[in-house]
Structures are given as structure tokens and as C-alpha cells.
Amino acid sequence: MVKDSDQTQNELHNPNQVYPYWPAIIGVTAGALFIAGVLMAIKGVSVMLGAIFVLLFVLLILAFSYQEVNRWPKISDESWGMLKSGGKTGEFHEVGSVGFPTALFIFSEIMFFAGAFAAYFFLRSTYPVWPPPDAPHLDVLIPSIQTAVLIVSSILIEWSTASVKRGNDFGVKYGFLGATILGVVFFVVQMGYEWPHLLSSGELSPTSGLFGASFFLLTGIHGVHVLAGFLANAVVTMKAFKGHFNEKDHGFLEAAGTYWHFVHIVWLFLFAFLWQGGLGFFQ
Amino acid sequence: MSSENQPIANPFAGWFTTGNFGIFVICAGIYAAGSLGLPEISVVSFADQFGITLGSEASSEIIHNLFIIMPGVLLVPFIALFGFPAVIGITLGHFVISTTSLVGSIDLYSPIFTFIGLALVRYGGITGIILKKPNLLSGIMAYLIITSIWMSYVAISLTEVAFNSIFFVALLSKILPISVGLVIYLIINQLGIFSKTSS
Numbered sequence: 475m476v477k478d479s480d481q482t483q484n485e486l487h488n489p490n491q492v493y494p495y496w497p498a499i500i501g502v503t504a505g506a507l508f509i510a511g512v513l514m515a516i517k518g519v520s521v522m523l524g525a526i527f528v529l530l531f532v533l534l535i536l537a538f539s540y541q542e543v544n545r546w547p548k549i550s551d552e553s554w555g556m557l558k559s560g561g562k563t564g565e566f567h568e569v570g571s572v573g574f575p576t577a578l579f580i581f582s583e584i585m586f587f588a589g590a591f592a593a594y595f596f597l598r599s600t601y602p603v604w605p606p607p608d609a610p611h612l613d614v615l616i617p618s619i620q621t622a623v624l625i626v627s628s629i630l631i632e633w634s635t636a637s638v639k640r641g642n643d644f645g646v647k648y649g650f651l652g653a654t655i656l657g658v659v660f661f662v663v664q665m666g667y668e669w670p671h672l673l674s675s676g677e678l679s680p681t682s683g684l685f686g687a688s689f690f691l692l693t694g695i696h697g698v699h700v701l702a703g704f705l706a707n708a709v710v711t712m713k714a715f716k717g718h719f720n721e722k723d724h725g726f727l728e729a730a731g732t733y734w735h736f737v738h739i740v741w742l743f744l745f746a747f748l749w750q751g752g753l754g755f756f757q
Numbered sequence: 758m759s760s761e762n763q764p765i766a767n768p769f770a771g772w773f774t775t776g777n778f779g780i781f782v783i784c785a786g787i788y789a790a791g792s793l794g795l796p797e798i799s800v801v802s803f804a805d806q807f808g809i810t811l812g813s814e815a816s817s818e819i820i821h822n823l824f825i826i827m828p829g830v831l832l833v834p835f836i837a838l839f840g841f842p843a844v845i846g847i848t849l850g851h852f853v854i855s856t857t858s859l860v861g862s863i864d865l866y867s868p869i870f871t872f873i874g875l876a877l878v879r880y881g882g883i884t885g886i887i888l889k890k891p892n893l894l895s896g897i898m899a900y901l902i903i904t905s906i907w908m909s910y911v912a913i914s915l916t917e918v919a920f921n922s923i924f925f926v927a928l929l930s931k932i933l934p935i936s937v938g939l940v941i942y943l944i945i946n947q948l949g950i951f952s953k954t955s956s
Contacts, residue, residue: 577773618794625786632779728775735775735782742789742853750793752856 504534576729580736583699587740590695594688594747601684604754609685610677616668617745620660624738627656631707631731634714638724646719650711650727653734657704664697689748696737696744703737706730780839781846788829788850793857800824800930809925811918819915820923822859823908824930829854831938833900836878837893838942838951844879848872863911870907874900897939901931 511527514520598604630652637645669690672678680690710730713719719727746752799821804811811820829850836843851868858864877883877899881891905927912923945951 614794618790621786621790621794625783625790628779628783628786632776632783635775635779731775732778735778738786739782739849742786742793742850745793746789746853746856750857752853755858755862 500534500538504531504538507531507534576732580732583733583736587695587743590692591743591747594692595753597684597688605685605751606683608683610672612678612689612749614749616663617749620663621741621745623656623660623663624741627653627660628735628738630656631734635728635731638719638727639721641721643714643717646724646727647711647714650707650714650730654704654707654711657700657707657734661697661700661704664693664700669693692744692748696740699737699740703730703734706733777842780842781849784832784835784839784843784846785850785853787832788827788847789853791828792825792854795828797825800826800926800933804926804929807925807929809922809929811922811926817916817918819860820912820918820926823864823912824926826930826933827854828934830931830934831941833875833878833897833935834893834939834942836875836896838946841879844872844875847875860911860915863914867904867907867911870904874903877903897935901928901935904931 507527508531511524511529511531513524514527515524630649634646634649634653637643637649678686678689680687707730710727713726743752801811801821801824804824829847832843832847836847848868848871851871852865855864855867858867877886878893878896880886880896881893882895882897882899884895885891905924908927908930909920909924912918912927913920
């Protein structure tokens, strides 16, 4: 067993080893098929199509299990061996140049916002017209300014990322410092100006119907993500000023940058859907 | 490691980089913000100054909404600098704009034609693909023709307008921002700004 454990450790820390990611992709796809199939059958969209989806799910799982089941004893042995030898976990290999954990985290965030938007559109579909006639016309000036702020901050992060690979300390420090400051500007405009303005004027509140509730919920959860991005950027800035990053070691900087870019892309959809009534032609 | 446990090589290795993701997001942001945040200028309102007459259809709301100048189109020449991430970014930006289109759900297909046009810009147009001699202007020409034909098709399928005149309106709505973008691109290229800063 000791020999097995050593072998396992060597396998896990082999820098040239590429870990398979297909099981995760197949698992997610199969899960989506199953959920879609059950929902279709329960909601009466199409019982036949729902049954086909569930059948596809079962076939996928069977095919996958047939391939995988003969590996289970070995994987189980490896896991036990790893635990007994100190419980040191294996390093995930990179997916491209952004680390696998970052890619996985961004994927989970995409799923989170996809769920939020799906709920928004589902509730919205119960209204004959959107935005509802009693909803206020939201001024696009503030989100336009916020979009400009995010675009400039993304450009600064891009500059910073390019700088760290070239050993340009100035770009690394001040690129992220600028992005951090702009993150504060975005947050202050949202939570310090727009929200109080809408609430105090009585134009819109979380209790003023579905439009108000959706607006505050979606901009709120995005605002929390902006705050998290700001904190990550602030930590990167502090580390950059302490000289923690160099051409070879800048994983955290890239992860924070990728997360900020993601927060930016979500904002574009919020702008289109909430302020401009995006996809209103399907109403 | 036995052959049965040999993992599958990652086909996306080196593709999903922070740099590429950043370019993708910035292009999508600029393209979308240019139309969502800025005042809308319809090219129809001054098309007659370029000798294009649309007749009674000039007052059509659909025609006005379809041929709005998109400032983000000025990014198109920059595909030569930023590559495929810019193509995908601009396409996503166009998709975001399409969701807010006043023309209708048919506009959701527009990003597909934008993507084809932009991919041709990326690969240097017809001269790049057939003659293996990539040329930015050839790519831009292909983009203009493909997107203008699609916009004209949308216009004639929703209104009574004639294809010939509306095609030139479509071309005009793209040529104006692309010309500005091309000038900026040439200046930036001359100064070598991105060759100094990009990784």
C-alpha cells in the first residue's frame, strides 16, 4: 500500500500530466438533459420529448459507467492512499492559461447568473407587455457611465496582465490600482446614487411589483459580485505594490482579472434586459 | 499510467487566456455600449444627401430603427490586431444589442451574419482564403457586403422598400463608422502602440 501511495503522489504531481475533464462535461450535460426532461414532462410541454431526454440521460450514464466502472477500485485505492499519506491533494492542471479552479469558478458563476436570468424571464413571461405600463422609464445615462467605467477598468486590467508577462512593474501596479478605484466608482454610482435616488423618489422599490423586485434583485446580486471583484482587485494591487508578482508567478492576478472581466460581461446583459427591455419582442 | 487511464488532451489548451478573455469582453463592451448608451442616429435621415432615395418608406419606423449607426462597428478593423477574441466579442456585443432591437426577433439572426463577416475580416477576406494573401480591406469589403445584404433582406421582408436603394443605405450605415475605425487603426498601427504593450 505504501508503494501504491508513493506512486499515486508521483502521478498527482507529475507536471506533464493532463487531467481528464470530459467526465465533468458529460456529467453536466447528462444532468441538464435529465432536469430538462423531467420539467418538460411535469409541466406538460411535451411528455414524449421529456421521456426522450430522460432516456438519453440514462443511456449516457450507462455508457459512461461502462467506461468508468473498471477504474473505480484503482481510484478508490489512490484516494485512500493519498489520505493515509498526509491528505495532500493533487494540483489541478491548467485549462489553457487560466487555471482550472478559475475556469470552474467562472463556470459556476455563469450557471448562477443563468439561473437568475431564467427566473427573471420566466416571471416576466406572465406579463402581456414588458416593461409593465406602470413601470418607470429608467434613465440610461447612469448605466452608460457605469458601462464606460467597466470598459476602462477592463482595459486597465488587460494592460496590467500584459505588463506582468513583460516584467513591467509600473503597468502591473497602476493598472490594477486604476481598476480597483473604478470598481469603487461603479459600486458608489450604483449603491450610493442610483438606488437611493430610485427609492427616495418613490419611482421604484423592491416592493413595487415584479419590475422593481427584478431590478433590485439582479442589480443587487451583480453589485455583490462587483464588491467581491473590487476586494480581489484590491488584494492584487497590494500584492503588486509589494512586488509579489513576476513573469512566472502571477496566477492570482490573472484569476482576479478574469473574474472582473466576467462581472463586466454580465453587466452588459443587465443593461440590455433591465434598462432597455431586452427580448421584449417575445412578450 | 496504463493506456486505459490515459487522459484526453485538452483541445482548448492556450485558448482561454486572461488576455484573450479581456479582449473578448472589452470588444463586446464597447460594441454594446456604443448602441445601448449613446443617442441613436438613423442613417435614413441623411441618406438623401448621398443621393439615395427611399420614397415613402423613408418615414417607416422599421427602416429608421434598422439602419441606426452603430459606433461599435469602428472596432471592425481592429480585428487585424486582436484576432479571433475580438471577432467573438463583437459578435456577442451585437447579440446584446439585438435583444433590444425595435425591429423584432428577426434581428436576433443578425449576429450570425456579423460573425461570418468578421471571421472573413480575421482571415483577410476572399483574397486571404482563396489566394492565401490576407488583406484587411478585402476582409472589410466582405464584411460590408455580407452584413448589408442581410440588413437589406430584413428590410425588404418587413417593408415594401426596394433592394437596390436599401442596400446602399445599409452600406452607408456601416461605412461611416468603419472609416473612422480604419483611420484610428492606421494611426495606432503606425505608432506601434499595441506591439509595445500587448503580450
